[in-house]
Amino acid sequence: MKMNKILYMIAAGTALVSLAGCDKFLDKMPDNRAEINTPEKIRALLVSAYPSNTYLTFNEYMSDNVDNIGDDNPGTNRFVDQCYAWEDVTEITNDCQKYFWNESYYCIAHANQALIAIRELSGIDGDQLDEKAIVAAGLEAEMAEALLCRAYNHFMLVNEFCLNYNEQTSATDLGVPYMEQAETQLNPKYERGNVAHVYELIDKDLQLALKYVNDGYFQVPKYHFNVKAAYAFATRFYLFYEKWDLAAEYATKCLGSQPKQVLRDWESRSKLEHDRSVLSNDFIKTSYNTNLLMLTAYTAFGYYFGYPGITKYSHNSYLSFTEVSYAANIWGPTTSTWRNLSSWYWDPPVWYNGSTYDQIAFWKIPYLFEYTDPVAQIGYAHAVYPAFTMDEVLLNRAEAYVMMREYDLAAADLTTWAHNIIKTQYFSADLTSERIVEFYKGVKYWTKDEPTIKKHLNPAFNIGEEGGIMESMLQCVLGFKRIENIAQGLRWFDIKRYGIEITRRTMEADPQAGQYDASLRIANGQVDILLKDDPRRAIQLPQEVISAGLTPNPR
Numbered sequence: 001m002k003m004n005k006i007l008y009m010i011a012a013g014t015a016l017v018s019l020a021g022c023d024k025f026l027d028k029m030p031d032n033r034a035e036i037n038t039p040e041k042i043r044a045l046l047v048s049a050y051p052s053n054t055y056l057t058f059n060e061y062m063s064d065n066v067d068n069i070g071d072d073n074p075g076t077n078r079f080v081d082q083c084y085a086w087e088d089v090t091e092i093t094n095d096c097q098k099y100f101w102n103e104s105y106y107c108i109a110h111a112n113q114a115l116i117a118i119r120e121l122s123g124i125d126g127d128q129l130d131e132k133a134i135v136a137a138g139l140e141a142e143m144a145e146a147l148l149c150r151a152y153n154h155f156m157l158v159n160e161f162c163l164n165y166n167e168q169t170s171a172t173d174l175g176v177p178y179m180e181q182a183e184t185q186l187n188p189k190y191e192r193g194n195v196a197h198v199y200e201l202i203d204k205d206l207q208l209a210l211k212y213v214n215d216g217y218f219q220v221p222k223y224h225f226n227v228k229a230a231y232a233f234a235t236r237f238y239l240f241y242e243k244w245d246l247a248a249e250y251a252t253k254c255l256g257s258q259p260k261q262v263l264r265d266w267e268s269r270s271k272l273e274h275d276r277s278v279l280s281n282d283f284i285k286t287s288y289n290t291n292l293l294m295l296t297a298y299t300a301f302g303y304y305f306g307y308p309g310i311t312k313y314s315h316n317s318y319l320s321f322t323e324v325s326y327a328a329n330i331w332g333p334t335t336s337t338w339r340n341l342s343s344w345y346w347d348p349p350v351w352y353n354g355s356t357y358d359q360i361a362f363w364k365i366p367y368l369f370e371y372t373d374p375v376a377q378i379g380y381a382h383a384v385y386p387a388f389t390m391d392e393v394l395l396n397r398a399e400a401y402v403m404m405r406e407y408d409l410a411a412a413d414l415t416t417w418a419h420n421i422i423k424t425q426y427f428s429a430d431l432t433s434e435r436i437v438e439f440y441k442g443v444k445y446w447t448k449d450e451p452t453i454k455k456h457l458n459p460a461f462n463i464g465e466e467g468g469i470m471e472s473m474l475q476c477v478l479g480f481k482r483i484e485n486i487a488q489g490l491r492w493f494d495i496k497r498y499g500i501e502i503t504r505r506t507m508e509a510d511p512q513a514g515q516y517d518a519s520l521r522i523a524n525g526q527v528d529i530l531l532k533d534d535p536r537r538a539i540q541l542p543q544e545v546i547s548a549g550l551t552p553n554p555r
Contacts (some may be wrong), residue, residue, distance in 0.1 A: 004467060008498055009456060027337070028554075032324075034162040035114075036113065036114070036117035036197070037117065037120075037121065039121070039444070040114075040290070041117070041514070042114050042117050042118060042121075042139070042142045042146075043142060043145075043217060045110055045113060045117070046110065046113050046114050046142070046146060046149065046224075046388060048106075048107065048110040048152075049107045049110040049114065049145075049146065049149035049150075049553040050106075050107060050149065050152065050223070050224075050295055051100070051103045051104055051106075051107050051112040051295065051297070052103060052295075052296060052297050052298055053095075053099040053100045053102070053103035053104075053157075053297055053298060053299070054095070054100065054295070054299050054301065054383075054489070055156065055160060055387070055489050056095075056297070056299060056301040056365065056383075056385065056488065056489040057080075057083070057095035057161075057299060057300070057301045057304060057489075058083045058089070058095065058096070058097055058100075058494075058539075059490070059491075059492040060301075060304075060305065060487065060488075060489050060491070060492070061080055061083035061084050061313060062083055062084070062086060062492055063491040063492045063495060063502070064323075064491070064495065064500070064502045065311045065315050065320070065324070065482075065487075065491055066084065066314055066315055066316075066319075066508065067311060067313065067314070067315075067316055067472075067504075067505060067506075067507050068158070068240065068313055068504065068505070068506045068522075068527070069311070069313070069314055069316050069321050069357070069358055069506075070312065070506065070507065070508060070523075071506055073306075073311055073312040073356060074312070075310055075311025075312045075356060075357065076088075076310055076311075076313065077091070077310070078091045078314035079091035079093050079505065080304075080312075081315060082311050083094075084313050084504070084536075085504070085528065086528075086530060086536040088555065089539075089540070090181060090543075092302070093300075093336065094298040094299055094380065094381070095299050095300060095301065096316075097160070097161075097539050097540075097542070098542040098543075098544075099298075100156075100160065100420040101157065101161065101541070101542050101545070102165065102542070104153040104154075104156060104157050105153070105157075106312075107149060107153045107181065108149075108150050108153045108154065108179045109179070109182060110149075111149040111150040111153070112146075112150065112179060112180070112181060112182040113182050114145075114146040114374055115129065115140065115143065115147075115150075116182055117397045118134060118137075118139045118143050118146065119134075119275060121137055121139060122134045122136070122137040122139055123137070124162050127181060129143065129170075129208070131208070135212075139379075140211075140212035140214075140455070141212060141213070141214040141216060141217055142210040142217075143208075143209075143211075143212060144208075144210075144211070144212040144213040144214065144225075144230075145213070145224060145225050147205040147206070147208055147209035147445035148205075148206070148209045148213065148225040148230055148233065149225065150179075150180075150205055151202045151205040151206045151209065151237075152225070152233055154176065154178055154179075154198060154201070154202055155202050155233075155237060157176045158175060158176050158198045158199070158202075159240065159496070160343055160539050161176055161538060161540075161553070162174060162175055162176060162195050162198075162537050162538050162543055162553075163195065163265075163496070163535075163537060163538050164182055164195075164493075164496040164497045164537070165195055165196070165199055165240055165241060165242070166238070166242070166459070166460035166461065167242060167359060167460065167461070168460045168522060169460070170194060170195040170196040170199070171194055171195075171196045172194055173194055173195040173196075174192045174193075174194065174538075174551060174553060175192050175193040175194045175195045175196075175197060175198040175458055176192060176193075177190040177191065177192060177193070177471065177550070178197070178198055178201045180201070180381070181334070188302075189549055190549075190550060192550055192551055193529050196509045198239055203237075203239060203241070204235060206237060209225075209230065209283060210230060210231075210234060212420045213225065213226075213230045214227070216351065216468050218534070220286070222286035222291060222294050223286075223293075223294050223295075224293075225293060225534050225543060226292070226293070228254050228292050228423065229293035229387075230391075231250045231253045231293040231387055231393075232251075232254050232292050232293070232388035232389075232392070232393050233293075233388060234246070235247050235250045235251040235396050235397065235400075236246075236388070236392075236396060238250065238400075239396050239399060239400055240459055240486060240493070240497065242403075244400040244403040245400075245404060247396060247397070247399075247400035248397050248401060248404065248406075251393050251394070251396055251397035251400065252397065254292075254390070254393050255390060255393055255394060255397065258309060259390070259394050259413070259416050260416055260419075260420060261288060261289070262289040262290060262390045263289075263290055263390055263391050263394065263416070264288065264290040264389070264390075264391055264420070264421050265288075265418070266345070266346035266347050266420060266421050267346045269282060269346065269347045270346040270347050276306055276307075276350075276363050277366070278431030279347070279363040280302065280306060280363045280364060280365060280366035280367070281366050282313060283363070283364045283365070283366075283386075284365070284384045284385065284386065289390060290386075290389045290390040290391055291386045291389060292387075292388040292389060292390065292393075292548075293385065293386065293387040293388050293389070294384055294385070294386055295382055295383060295384070295385055295387050296382060296383070296384050296481035297385065298380055298381070298382050299381060299382060299383050300367070300381040300430035300530040301365050301367075301383055301385075302365045302366050302367025302368065302381070302383050303367045303381060305361065305362065305364075305365065305487045306352075306361055306362075306363055306365065306366070306367055306487075307361070307367070308352045308357040308359045308361070309332055311356050311357035311359075314357065314358060314359035314360075315359060315360050315361075315362075315486065315487070316358040316359060316360065316518070317351060317353070317358055317360060317362075317517075317518040317519050317520060317521055318507060318510075318518035318519075318520040318521065318522070319451075320349075320360040321518045322451040322452065322453075322455055322518075323446070323451050323452065324453070324482055324483060325344075325345070325483055325484060325486070325506050326344070326358065326360075327452070327453045327454075328443075328453070329479070330431070330435070330436065330439045330455060330476065331344070331418060331422050331427035332344075332426055344422060344423060344426055345421060345422060345423070345424075346421065346422075346423055347421075349361055349362045349363075350362075350363065353519055356461035357521050358507075358520055362486055362487040364385075364488065365384075365385045365436050365487065365488070366383055366384065367383065368381065368382050368383055368384070369381050369382075370382060378392035382544075384487075385488070391417065391420075391484055392481075392484065392485065392490070394412075394413050394416060394417055395413070395417060395477060395480055395481045396482060397413055398410045398413035398414050398417070398477050398480075399474070399477045399478075402470060402473040402474055402477060403461075403463075403470075405470070405506060406493060407433040407469060408432075408433065408475055409474060410433075410477070411431045411432050411433050411436065411473075412430075414431050414436070414476055414477065414480060415430045415431040417484070418431065418480070420485075421484075426485070431476075433469055435471055436471040436472055436476045437467075437468075437469050437473075438477065439472075439476075440454060440467075440472040440475045441467055441472065443475075445466075448503050448505060448522075448525040448526050449525055450523070453475075453479050454475055454479075455500050455501070456500075456501070457471060457474060457475070457478075457498045457499065457500065458498065458500070459497060459498045459499055459502070460499075474498075478494055478498065481488060481494060482494070486488070494536075496537050499532035499533070500532075501529060501531055501532055502529065502530040503525075503526050503528075503529045504526070504528040504529065504530075505520060505522055505523075505525055505526060505527060506522075506523045506524040506527055507520040507521065507523055508520065508521060508522075509521075526550065535553065535554045535555055536555060538553045539553070540552060540553050542555060
């Protein structure tokens with residue numbers, strides 16, 4: 001197992017200690033830092049401003065991408081049980097929410113320390129950033145990277161531990177502390193503020209960073225906020241901020257004039273050896289245009305979702321055949337022939353099917369294990385994963401276009417995505433807004449007894465009437481995004497933003513299943529439900545943080 005990073009961070013003197021209220025562990029004051037007095041040292045410091053704990057596992061288990069495939073199935077652990085049930089997580093693992101919170105503020109502390117050094121080297125007296133002085137000192141690119149890291153980590157925190165942004169309630173919804181300065185006090189007190197204010201501060205940092213972000217000094221640009229990654233972050237941020245025109249603008253800057261040329265090459269991928277290690281390592285190649293920012297993390301995510309590692313909760317065949325990858329979709333009807341796992345997609349997922357497991361697995365994020373003691377077989381699991389991809393940017397732009405009522409532009413992006421991932425012989429026609437509306441009008445809304453790809457959308461912003469052009473186009477966008485982003489932890493954000501309700505159900509073996517049919521059926525149609533306004537959509541803060549004085553989320 002990885003060492004307890006809380007102790008490490010406190011020994012390093014980061015600002016996180018004040019948030020976690022762990023002064024009993026302190027043996028040094030938080031400002032006992034190494035002197036950062038050269039541009040090279042600033043750049044080295046910023047390597048630690050990228051998180052090494054991730055949202056992947058808990059986001060995927062909280063989403064509607066998994067079912068309980070049997071209450072008597074022993075293949076689980078307490079952490080996964082708690083995530084699946086949207087409970088306050090008490091179990092401590094490298095994948096838990098507590099470590100994600102701690103690591104995010106750890107990264108923010110390093111970004112802030114870098115900004116202090118930038119101010120000092122630029123001759124700035126005070127706590128504010130002086131653009132002219134920093135540019136004159138030649139440190140604008142370092143400043144941009146630090147601001148991007150600070151903004152990104154706060155963005156992820158506010159979207160995990162708070163309710164989603166919306167214009168109606170975010171001025172009063174609880175936010176997260178926005179750390180703009182490195183901490184020098186032993187045990188300061190913080191306030192959560194509100195979600196709207198956190199977004200305002202992210203916007204401020206992001207806009208300044210975008211003026212100066214530069215790929216020039218990176219030896220390995222894909223592991224830093226390069227220009228394209230910064231545009232991708234801006235696209236996602238402004239989409240969530242409901243500033244549709246800015247989301248579309250930055251997506252276009254990221255994608256360029258030929259989006260098809262920068263997407264993942266699924267057809268070429270289909271020619272690789274159909275092997276878990278080969279395909280998962282191929283997915284994370286930095287040479288691919290689609291992979292924009294690569295992050296490394298201590299996580300068992302590749303084991304959970306690349307193998308049937310957790311057998312009780314999985315993206316199973318029934319879920320896939322009725323709602324996601326192999327469900328009836330706009331590119332064609334579902335028949336037993338179409339459900340053959342060699343059809344449709346250039347890179348079809350793998351079906352693990354046995355007496356105690358049923359999982360449609362996607363070989364994306366690799367399961368890597370590093371031995372600290374090969375003799376004793378002790379070590380820790382980790383992974384490399386893309387925080388942003390061109391494929392996500394394209395679908396985010398399509399969503400922004402729909403909200404701008406640019407339906408033809410949205411349909412063109414949806415066509416580009418579909419033609420890239422679906423085999424040509426199954427889908428070669430162009431999508432139009434008329435075709436999309438017609439198709440989704442013919443699809444029933446999801447119910448617990450008759451699940452489909454179409455769920456009721458309940459966002460705080462206006463999307464028109466159900467069955468109308470805007471709502472139908474959004475159904476298509478969100479359905480495509482669910483397929484594109486599965487096993488990458490991003491579906492949870494769309495569930496929050498669109499008020500999509502999730503019904504937890506228990507499955508059982510279907511004795512009448514045919515060769516190409518789902519091997520499961522619904523045993524219990526409703527165990528629990530996450531309603532559109534359910535407070536459990538905001539993850540509870542770590543208990544240490546609450547004990548230190550931060551207001552907990554209402555649950």
